[in-house]
Amino acid sequence: MEWKSTNTKLPVADQKRLDALRERLDQDAVFELGYPVAFDINHARLAPFLNYNINNIGDPFQRGHYRLNTHEFEREVLEFFAQAARAPADDWWGYVTNGSTEGNLYGLYLARESLPNGIVYFSQDSHYSVRKNLHFLNMRHIMIRSQPHGEIDYEDLRESIKIRRDAQPIVFANVGTTMKEARDNVGIIRSILDELAIEQSYLHSDAALCGAYCAYLEPRPSWDFADGADSISISGHKFLGAPVPCGIALARRRNVERIAHAVAYIGTVDTTVTGSRNGLSPLMLWHTIRSLGKAGLRERVEHALQMAAYTETTFRQVGIDAWRNPQALTVVFPSPAQSVCTKWQLASNEGISHVICMPHVTRAQIDKLRDDIVVAAGKNK
Ligand SMILES: Cc1ncc(COP(=O)(O)O)c(C=O)c1O
Structure with missing residues (x-):
């Protein structure tokens, strides 16, 4: 006995919507630094x-x-x-x-x-x-x-x-x-x-x-x-x-x-x-x-901790009052302008915001956010 799933047909316009959704997600993923979600693991092997x-x-x-x-x-x-x-x-x-x-x-x-x-x-x-x-x-x-x-x-x-x-x-x-x-x-x-x-x-x-x-x-x-x-x-x-x-x-x-x-x-x-x-x-x-093992997980956290240390330091160097708890991937700082929070999807509460340095986060993203905070603060003076 054999079993097969049916290939569904999708109207062209709807396929276009799916393509557009992928494009949007790719963009939104680049400008996401506020939530503790890691994007570095490719699960395509599991698609079947x-x-x-x-x-x-x-x-x-x-x-x-x-x-x-x-x-x-x-x-x-x-x-x-x-x-x-x-x-x-x-x-x-x-x-x-x-x-x-x-x-x-x-x-x-x-x-x-x-x-x-x-x-x-x-x-x-x-x-x-x-x-x-x-x-x-x-x-x-x-x-x-x-x-x-x-x-x-x-x-x-x-x-x-x-x-x-x-x-x-x-x-x-x-x-x-x-x-x-x-x-x-x-x-x-x-x-x-x-x-x-x-x-x-x-x-x-x-x-x-x-x-x-x-x-x-x-x-x-x-x-x-x-x-x-x-x-x-x-x-x-x-x-x-x-x-x-x-x-x-x-x-x-x-x-x-x-x-x-x-x-x-x-x-x-x-x-x-x-x-x-x-x-x-x-x-x-x-x-x-199975693909990372304990050694891979350890490496990922070490890398993420280094990125958190970098974030804290580079923010402080430009006058942003950033800090973090010992061994934390989360860097806390006073909430920047709303436009910056929206752009980078930053969670804010009681006047503070944070960046969570998940393993996929790059220096380029951190530098761009830092510059955005500084520019927006200058405009609001
Ligand atoms: C400390 C803590 N507990 C619980 C939750 C809820 O977890 P979930 O979103 O997986 O339901 C969160 C989510 O951010 C959290 O930070």
Whole structure:
């Protein structure tokens, strides 16, 4: 028996629209410095897989009825990141998500199921989706102050937990805040919980950006399972360069077993947020880790760090008050003129903007942005 997909016909005018879209995307990619998305990985090798209805429905570690999936590749991706995040060998589980909003929702869901009366503590600098997730899950929560460079204020966290000792703490740590790439220290948070002799707690590490490269930084940031996290979320379309939004959720297996239940329709257990799941994104992530390997990922982050250092220096040389957190790819500076933000797709919040030096970013782009900022500032004087 043979199966073939049908070649669809497209009106000429519509083909032209697709061509025009490609041209626009090529242009817009050159003038994009504000978001943590990497463009340097070519996934054309995977194009033939667009002709299959791949769906990773169900648990990636179980066999279900539907076989057009990439579970085998998904498991390899998960194993790679579980190792990088020093997950306990016999007590971890994970799946490839649609991004870190979902990975964070998953971590908070597991936390709520294990500590139903818990209170979530998260910092002012957390991603905007955290509040939405807490609203979905109807969880009690308290916002903690951030330090000026974006890291959580540990004293405020300690005091807030101390005065509510009757409720189990669920701490949501940012390992790379959205605007300043500040990293909350998971080890310090764990030691606060230990100092206060808290018996039951949960710690989620939102490593949307940095989880892809923390393992390759020296000194190693405190962010993973060995440092005290119970679950971790990493984005796949950020540093890892997947061309579609995706991510990796990792958690302690015993917490996942609490929420798993068998579903006859799919012939497997339901352990994920969505039912149908993208089967192409695990393949893209697998393609990235297999083609780059740990050495390639390490090289990419070293190159990106050098570009971030260059950006900070060259901006400062022309009087732009730029700064960055230690070992960060994100360079923060006062928001330039709106025309510059629009041209370069710069995210701005409370008077600051940033450039995120993803591995594809070139000196030519940084120099052009620097000059645009200076020229626009001169015009506005
Ligand atoms: C710290 C942090 N957490 C979560 C997210 C949400 O990730 P996603 O866009 O993959 O859903 C982001 C996105 O920028 C982020 O910076």
